[in-house]
Amino acid sequence: MGFYDEFDAKPKRTSAQWLASVIIAALVGSGSTLLLVPTMLKANLIKLPEQSQTVISNGNGPVQGVTYNVNSDIVQAVNRAKPAVVTVVNLQKVDSFFSQKDEQPVGKGSGVLIDKQGHIVTNNHVVDGASDVEVVINDEHVKAKVLGTDRLTDLAVLQVPIDKIKDIQPIEFGSSDALQIGEPAIAIGNPLGEFEKTVTVGVISAKNRKIPVEDPTGRVTYEQTVLQTDAAINPGNSGGALVNIKGQLIGINSAKIAKSGVEGLGFAIPIDEAKPIINQLMTKGKVVRAALGVGLGLDVRDIPENYRAGLTIDYGVVVSAVQPGGPADKAGIQKGDVIAKIDNVKINTFLDLRKYLFSKQPGDTVQVTIYRNSQEKTVSVTLGELK
Known part of the structure; x- marks a missing residue:
């Protein structure tokens, strides 16, 4: 047998x-x-x-x-990447006992040194609201300049003096697009803001996951593409490095599912998607995106049927306001119009509209199909810049 x-x-x-x-x-x-x-x-x-x-x-x-x-592959990867991971401290002015505004740390996260010019990548939410930002390098608190932030992708770029990082080897970039499901993933960061350069190991659980990004009203205005990993990512890991078995940066750790009974659901911003954002934040201080110059109301499909009188379509986005002198205004788009298509691409929701616009650049011309009083109309719009 x-x-x-x-x-x-x-x-x-x-x-x-x-x-x-x-x-x-x-x-x-x-x-x-x-x-x-x-x-x-x-x-x-x-x-x-x-x-x-x-x-x-x-x-x-x-x-x-x-x-x-x-001297396993994982040990070698950690040794290559770990020196480039730093602690990022969010300082804000708060009321003191004597009614004065004192600057105090209100939160800590992680960051990754990406070059010899002192540029450090972290999450936008790590530095959001800060009056000052410090980076802990070799146990020294160093003031960092915030070069730019982007709320939609949750990325930020800082810069520290070159002499402070001269002995640190910046992290090497890998490719998130080339990742395979199941290959090792190593997270390095500062969980809880206390345990510096903590290493956790897992695998790439999935690629191209979508996490909704909401505006202050709770409306979903963007979808962030992320990598999913079961490597432990905890508060304080935000902005830290997710690296491959070669110690190369493949993602910026960003979030986890914080829910009772849920484990092994961590997310990172893929480095191939982050790089163009990082470059714009470094050179322009912001991310340039195209805009129509309209205020958008409800998605048509969210309007109760008994309130859809006069609408001949069951999809699209209602225009709630038009920016005076803006691209849409110049093209003749009015409040109450329903945007149904752009360049003959069907627009079901506000998220569809934003995704399409973000694939364009300010100055590009698009064909916008609208419905007004049950009549279809197509207008040419030269896009402006999202403010």
């Missing part, structure tokens, strides 16, 4: 196999024979697994230790 569960089916042992059995039995049966281990290792009669192990005693006192170096 295949599993050799019958004695007479077991293959006969060779003399060499019997000798090996005797040696192992002797080692197990007598603690004194541990003295033979170093000699047998050198003679390749026995082998140890590739992990750290030390023999420290034979029961009668210390004996010669057997040690060997553990």
Whole structure:
């Protein structure tokens, strides 16, 4: 039988196999024979697994230790990436006992040094509302300049003086697009703002997940594409590094599902999607996006049927206001119009509209199909810049 569960089916042992059995039995049966281990290792009669192990005693006192170096791929990846991960401190002015505004730390997150010019990437929510930002480098609190932030993608870029990071090797960029489901993922950050450079290990659980981004009213205005990982990501890890087995940056840790009974659901912004945002924040201090110059009301599908009098379509977005002198105003779009298509692409919701506009640049011309008083009309609009 295949599993050799019958004695007479077991293959006969060779003399060499019997000798090996005797040696192992002797080692197990007598603690004194541990003295033979170093000699047998050198003679390749026995082998140890590739992990750290030390023999420290034979029961009668210390004996010669057997040690060997553990230098796995994960250890090497961590050693390459960890020096570039820093703590980011959000300082805000708060009322003191004497009714004065004192600057105090209100939160801590993580950041990643990406070049020798002192640029550090973190999350927008890590520095949001800060009057000042500090970065902890080699136990020193260093003032950082906020070069730019972007709420929609939850990214921010800081800069610290070059002399403060001269001895730190910036992290190397990898590719999030090239990732495979199931390959190792290593998160490095400062959970709870206290445990600096904590390392957690998992896998890439999924790619191209979508997390809704809401405005202050709770309306979903954007969808952030993220990587999903089961590497532990906790408060304070935000803005830290998610790296691959080569120690290359593949994502910026951003969020986790904080719900009772839910574990292993962490999310990171893919580095291939983050790079163009990072570059704009570094060079322009903001992300330039196209806009129609309209205030958008309800999605048509969210309007109760008994209030849809006069509407001949069951999709689209109602215009709630028009910016005076803006692109839509110049094209003749009015309050109450329903935007149904752009460049013949169907617009079901506000999110559809925003996604399409964000694929364009200010100055681009698009064809907008609207419905007004049950009449279809298409107008040409030269896009402006989202403020």
